Every structure is written in C-alpha cells, then in structure tokens.
Amino acid sequence: MGEYAVRRAPARMAIFGLGSCVAVFTWEPGMKIGALAHVLLPAPLPDQPRGPAGKYADTAIAAILGGTLEIGGRRERMVAKVVGGAHMFGPSPTPDRETLGERNLRAVLEGLRREGIELAGMDIGGSYGRTLVADTSSGIVRITSLKREPKEI
Amino acid sequence: MDSFTARDLEALRAVSLAGARAAQQALRQMTALPVELEVRRVQPVAFADVPAILGGPEAPVVGLHIKVYGDLRANVLLALPLPSALRMVAALFPPGPESIEAMNDLEISGLTELGNVVSCAYLGALSTALHKSLIPSVPAFANDMAGAVVDVLLIEMGMHGDSAMVLQSEIRAGDDLGGHLLLMPDPSSLPGILAALRESPAP
Numbered sequence: 310m311g312e313y314a315v316r317r318a319p320a321r322m323a324i325f326g327l328g329s330c331v332a333v334f335t336w337e338p339g340m341k342i343g344a345l346a347h348v349l350l351p352a353p354l355p356d357q358p359r360g361p362a363g364k365y366a367d368t369a370i371a372a373i374l375g376g377t378l379e380i381g382g383r384r385e386r387m388v389a390k391v392v393g394g395a396h397m398f399g400p401s402p403t404p405d406r407e408t409l410g411e412r413n414l415r416a417v418l419e420g421l422r423r424e425g426i427e428l429a430g431m432d433i434g435g436s437y438g439r440t441l442v443a444d445t446s447s448g449i450v451r452i453t454s455l456k457r458e459p460k461e462i
Numbered sequence: 463m464d465s466f467t468a469r470d471l472e473a474l475r476a477v478s479l480a481g482a483r484a485a486q487q488a489l490r491q492m493t494a495l496p497v498e499l500e501v502r503r504v505q506p507v508a509f510a511d512v513p514a515i516l517g518g519p520e521a522p523v524v525g526l527h528i529k530v531y532g533d534l535r536a537n538v539l540l541a542l543p544l545p546s547a548l549r550m551v552a553a554l555f556p557p558g559p560e561s562i563e564a565m566n567d568l569e570i571s572g573l574t575e576l577g578n579v580v581s582c583a584y585l586g587a588l589s590t591a592l593h594k595s596l597i598p599s600v601p602a603f604a605n606d607m608a609g610a611v612v613d614v615l616l617i618e619m620g621m622h623g624d625s626a627m628v629l630q631s632e633i634r635a636g637d638d639l640g641g642h643l644l645l646m647p648d649p650s651s652l653p654g655i656l657a658a659l660r661e662s663p664a665p
Contacts, residue, residue: 310509310510310613311509311624312510313509318576325513325519325520325607326513326519326520326607326608326609326610327609327610327613328607328609328611328612328613328614329610329614329617330611330613330617344501349613349616349617350617350620350621354621357621357622358622358623358645360623360624361618361624364620364624375564380633383491387529391610395610397604397610397611397613397614398525398602398604398611398614399602399603400602402596409614410496410614413617415593426537437606437610438606438607438610438611439610440519440520440607450513452467455522455606455607456606457639458625
C-alpha cells in the first residue's frame, strides 16, 4: 500500500485485495514499460508527513510518469488503466456524500487528465474487492474477484 | 507511535488482555462454543503488513467493522475466515446457512449483533482500564478478500502516517475456528492513550 514500481517487459505487476484504494497502471507500448501505483489518498495535507510517493494520487502519477520517462518511455504513447475505489462496508453510498474510494478515483482521474495521459480502461466502484495483475508485455490488466468472473481491460 | 516505549507497549498489552478476556466471555456466552481469545500483537504495524495479519490480502473473510467514538477514537475489525463465521452463525441460528452468500437477513443481523456484543465487551474492559469513554457504532458487515476489507480503515489513518498501532487478538477453538479482533486507535488518540497508560499502573 502506498507503493509504486516501474518495470520493463517482460514483467507482471500485481496488487492483491484492493478495496477502496485505487490502482493506477500506466503502459508505454513502444518501449513496453509498465508502472503501477497503489493509491490511498488524493494528496498530502500541508502539515502532515509526506509518506511514500505511491500513497497519494498526485505524487503517484508524477512518480510513475517520471519513472517511465527516465528509462526511455515517451509520454505521448502512454496509456492508463484504473482499478478499485470500491465501497466495501455498509449500505450503498448516497449521491450527496462521496466515499473514500470515490474521492480517490476522482483525484486519480483528474491527475491523469492533467498530465495528458490517455485513459484506456477502468474497472472501478462497486462493493467488491479486486486483485489485479498487469502484464508489461501486452499492457493487459487482468482483474479477479471473489464475487465476479475475471475481467481483462 | 514513536513515543511508545517498551514499557508503554507492555502496559497496553495488559490492557488488551483485559479486553480479550471480556470478549472471550461474551463470545462463549453468545455461541456456547469453546472459543479462546489470545492477545497476539500490540505494536505499530506498517499498513502494507496489516492484511498478512488477517491471513493475507486475498484471504476470504467476513469483516465486522465498528467505529469507536468518545474520549478515544478507533476502528475495531472482527475478521472471521468463512468457516468460522458459518460456525458462529450456526451456533446462533441452528442449523445455519450453507454459505455466507446464502445468509438471510436474520442471520446477517445475528452475526452483526455478535460483532457488536464482542466489541462492546472488549471496549468496556479497555474503557475501565484507561478511564476513557469508548462508544461503539453499530457494526458494518463485509464479506470479501481481507486486503479489500481492511484497506478503508487504513486509508483513514493514512492521513497521519504509514503505520497503525495494532492491538490484535486471535480467536481460537481447536483447529477449525479462527479469526482476529483488531483494535486500531486513531493516530490523534494515541497521546491520550499514552497519558492514560502512564497515569495508572497496569491492571
């Protein structure tokens, strides 16, 4: 949780048991570079300790973007896939009150838009946990769950 | 969290023992099962390591989440592997459901009530030991992978750091009944707990 990694193909990257946290996977198909971050929060509070880069939507996106470019990836080729942000406990959320998962999703999607990274797939929301495995060779993300058939985006 | 000395953690462990004893009694009375609650861990744990305590991030569990209000703020999670949860529901409403998914409203309500009673017992003992009010919410129910069940609790604490003070008790009754009771104080409540531990001798 709160971590991120950047890998060249061939490599598989995974996050297990994702609930309200949000996983951001970016893929650069030219150099076949994948990057995955496990985001807990939108942004650090000004007076709080910073913590690892992968923890916050804004720093995570900056870190995976920077990490990809650093090893030769090209920003304009990058695509992103977003997974998670579920609401696990209790009754369905109401429209007037954003859940932690929704708040994280909003921050991640805004961050990707700000950086101009194209969104190529999403598997978000709901009330079930997910495990995702991303393949840096194909850019495909496979999502499994205890409550749903496996899905690929 | 860094200000907790080894002695403070020992005192906190003693308090946790009182909680575990009370919770054990409540669980036995409700289910008539020979359960034991044993205090395991009383220490800071990095968020990334919390799902492993519950059996791993993909381990299927029934989770009952209780928010604690009052002098101290905290989250309590009762995490039961599915066979344990089924056995407890069967003890409350024999013969019990075939699966967790097949539970009816009454059975879900019964399990939620069990979570309520057990956490009330635990928190009551802590409240007495620390001289602080600890008021539990109605439990919320989830059934899914342990990582997914616990991460929303960690997110809340994530605003203040990257580790949680975890008071963990393990539920046991021979080989086939297991589970964990976790109490994680809100980081903002840790100074209050520290002061309470140092004020009075351990029970």
